[in-house]
Amino acid sequence: MSELTLFLIRVAFLAILWIFVLSAISVIRSDMFGARVPETARGAAPAPERRGGGKARKPRRGSPTHLLVVEGENPGVRAELADAPLLIGRGSDAAIKLDDDYVSTRHARVAASGDEWFVEDLGSTNGTYVGPVRITQPTTIGLGVQVRVGKTILELRK
Amino acid sequence: MSQTGTLMGFVHRRRRGAELFLLLLALAVGIGAYAAVGLGVEGEVPADLVGYGGWLTALIVAAHVTVRLVAPYADPVLLPLVAALNGLGLAVLRRLDLTYEANGLDQHTFARQQLTWMTLGVVLFVATLVFLRDHRSLQRLTYTSGLAGIVLLVLPFLPGIGVPINGANIWIRVAGFSFQPGEVAKVLLVIAFSGYLVLHRDALALAGRRVVFVDLPRGRDLGPILAMFGVSMLILVKQNDLGSSLLFFGLFLVMLYVATERPGWLVVGGLLFAAGALAAYSFVGNVQNRFNFWLHPMDYYDASPGSGQLVEALFGMGWGGLIGRGFGNGFPERVPFAYSDFILSTVGEELGLAAVMAIVLCYGLIVERALRIALISRDGFGKLMAVGLGAIFALQVFVVIGGVTGLIPLTGLTTPFLSYGGSSLVANWVVIALLLRISDQARRPAPRLDPVDESAADSESTQVVKLR
Numbered sequence: 001m002s003e004l005t006l007f008l009i010r011v012a013f014l015a016i017l018w019i020f021v022l023s024a025i026s027v028i029r030s031d032m033f034g035a036r037v038p039e040t041a042r043g044a045a046p047a048p049e050r051r052g053g054g055k056a057r058k059p060r061r062g063s064p065t066h067l068l069v070v071e072g073e074n075p076g077v078r079a080e081l082a083d084a085p086l087l088i089g090r091g092s093d094a095a096i097k098l099d100d101d102y103v104s105t106r107h108a109r110v111a112a113s114g115d116e117w118f119v120e121d122l123g124s125t126n127g128t129y130v131g132p133v134r135i136t137q138p139t140t141i142g143l144g145v146q147v148r149v150g151k152t153i154l155e156l157r158k
Numbered sequence: 159m160s161q162t163g164t165l166m167g168f169v170h171r172r173r174r175g176a177e178l179f180l181l182l183l184a185l186a187v188g189i190g191a192y193a194a195v196g197l198g199v200e201g202e203v204p205a206d207l208v209g210y211g212g213w214l215t216a217l218i219v220a221a222h223v224t225v226r227l228v229a230p231y232a233d234p235v236l237l238p239l240v241a242a243l244n245g246l247g248l249a250v251l252r253r254l255d256l257t258y259e260a261n262g263l264d265q266h267t268f269a270r271q272q273l274t275w276m277t278l279g280v281v282l283f284v285a286t287l288v289f290l291r292d293h294r295s296l297q298r299l300t301y302t303s304g305l306a307g308i309v310l311l312v313l314p315f316l317p318g319i320g321v322p323i324n325g326a327n328i329w330i331r332v333a334g335f336s337f338q339p340g341e342v343a344k345v346l347l348v349i350a351f352s353g354y355l356v357l358h359r360d361a362l363a364l365a366g367r368r369v370v371f372v373d374l375p376r377g378r379d380l381g382p383i384l385a386m387f388g389v390s391m392l393i394l395v396k397q398n399d400l401g402s403s404l405l406f407f408g409l410f411l412v413m414l415y416v417a418t419e420r421p422g423w424l425v426v427g428g429l430l431f432a433a434g435a436l437a438a439y440s441f442v443g444n445v446q447n448r449f450n451f452w453l454h455p456m457d458y459y460d461a462s463p464g465s466g467q468l469v470e471a472l473f474g475m476g477w478g479g480l481i482g483r484g485f486g487n488g489f490p491e492r493v494p495f496a497y498s499d500f501i502l503s504t505v506g507e508e509l510g511l512a513a514v515m516a517i518v519l520c521y522g523l524i525v526e527r528a529l530r531i532a533l534i535s536r537d538g539f540g541k542l543m544a545v546g547l548g549a550i551f552a553l554q555v556f557v558v559i560g561g562v563t564g565l566i567p568l569t570g571l572t573t574p575f576l577s578y579g580g581s582s583l584v585a586n587w588v589v590i591a592l593l594l595r596i597s598d599q600a601r602r603p604a605p606r607l608d609p610v611d612e613s614a615a616d617s618e619s620t621q622v623v624k625l626r
Contacts, residue, residue, distance in 0.1 A: 010484040020183040027176045123538030125360040
């Protein structure tokens with residue numbers, strides 16, 4: 001086996017190794033932001049309007065416009081859904097700031113996906129409940145569905 | 159804490175095709191390295207290349223098919239990275255075996271044994287993915303796994319099954335197989351820490367007294383986890399296993415910091431580490447030696463215990479230069495334990511800095527993927543577990559590569575997936591399976607849980623508005 005052949009083998013191997021590493025990085029790069037999927041492809045009802053620009057969206061008739069505290073320490077506090085995503089918690093950066101001792105600093109979040117509204121627990125101590133169920137992942141909520149955080153109950157309203 | 163993909167209006171793609179493509183490249187790395195070893199050392203393509211390559215391919219394909227079937231949304235990069243590192247490690251072990259055999263040493267079947275362990279690792283990887291459909295069920299086992307981890311750490315002390323090897327009491331021998339229970343214990347302790355911290359992190363972060371500039375949590379919040387941690391540290395120090403003690407300490411600190419978001423923990427941890435290191439330096443002769451070898455390696459070259467191993471490794475890497483000597487043209491056998499702790503010096507000598515950097519980058523990518531999984535995970539337990547598992551990799555690689563290259567004092571740990579060591583290899587494959595399971599949950603589009611609302615939203619005319 002000549003010196004040159006061995007040298008070429010070594011360089012070829014190092015090239016394969018680096019091609020592998022660089023391809024892995026390029027897959028990571030293309031994976032960074034995922035893929036936007038049309039709403040219809042996700043099995044949702046064919047929506048007449050696209051989710052564009054968030055705030056600029058015109059509210060459809062019958063869709064909720066604000067989130068309201070209906071029970072607890074701060075009844076009547078509300079936040080407009082146009083400012084979504086809304087943070088619920090005791091922290092000062094929360095859109096709905098609650099004085100409830102059983103609520104975490106950053107307790108839950110309400111956000112939109114297409115025409116649907118989701119509530120998501122942000123790892124709170126006492127959990128977020130939709131109806132009687134403690135949620136573990138983003139859960140769709142409709143109009144009038146009661147979301148309980150700590151001793152406070154919130155609802156989506158028209 | 160993080161923006162989840164689903165709420166930002168996109169879903170993650172499955173990317174299984176990209177994974178397959180990367181796996182093929184990873185196989186080319188593994189099998190190519192094996193062929194290059196044969197060509198370089200023996201001057202011919204190894205006779206068992208087809209059998210070896212076939213076996214490696216079968217293992218990787220089995221892992222890939224399992225991921226496709228039971229975790230279709232899992233991260234596409236982790237498995238190929240692991241496959242490439244494992245394949246390269248096998249080839250380097252094979253290269254050392256050939257020299258050990260030529261020199262008439264007894265132990266010259268490391269590659270073969272490693273392949274057996276890898277098979278077991280892949281089997282457990284598949285089993286973990288198939289039987290663990292939701293990582294959150296592990297949260298129920300918080301205290302059980304903490305207890306199991308501590309029991310595993312104690313096992314080497316039991317007479318009959320515990321055997322001291324190379325001065326450390328970290329091995330057990332059952333039915334002819336020796337095993338390091340500590341490698342499994344670290345995975346169990348990550349599960350225990352994350353299960354505990356996810357429930358108590360608000361209490362840990364908010365309730366408590368403020369001392370100087372650090373918020374000290376209440377004893378009843380910190381107590382259980384401190385006990386778990388303290389017991390495992392005591393055991394490790396007693397076992398004379400410095401590398402693992404460092405690993406556990408760092409892991410505990412990282413998880414506490416991530417869970418509470420209090421930088422004060424890093425200050426406390428840094429001070430504790432300094433105190434611990436000083437105490438170890440003053441009272442444990444072994445540690446003093448390690449420091450001296452690190453600061454003045456050349457002075458202790460001929461001493462016993464001396465720095466011969468480290469110096470030979472440094473010579474080897476220097477001799478390797480940028481692109482190495484080529485397989486078969488170096489003298490990695492001059493470094494004791496070149497097949498385990500010092501495998502990176504073999505790579506550095508025969509493949510050069512170019513390959514060492516590629517390997518370090520692969521580890522970096524594994525850690526990056528683990529942290530990204532933690533970012534996009536939708537539940538706190540998964541977040542903490544992914545961070546913990548990533549931190550294990552980061553710390554372990556830093557400690558062992560830093561030690562081998564003379565950056566920090568040497569402490570013995572295995573290089574994940576590269577070094578010879580069955581327990582470490584099997585445990586790390588399970589770690590990768592757990593990470594894939596969490597990432598599958600995290601990247602999966604959020605399921606619709608509320609069919610009643612959905613139908614109500616679809617047909618406005620028949621909508622029933624439940625006003626109280």
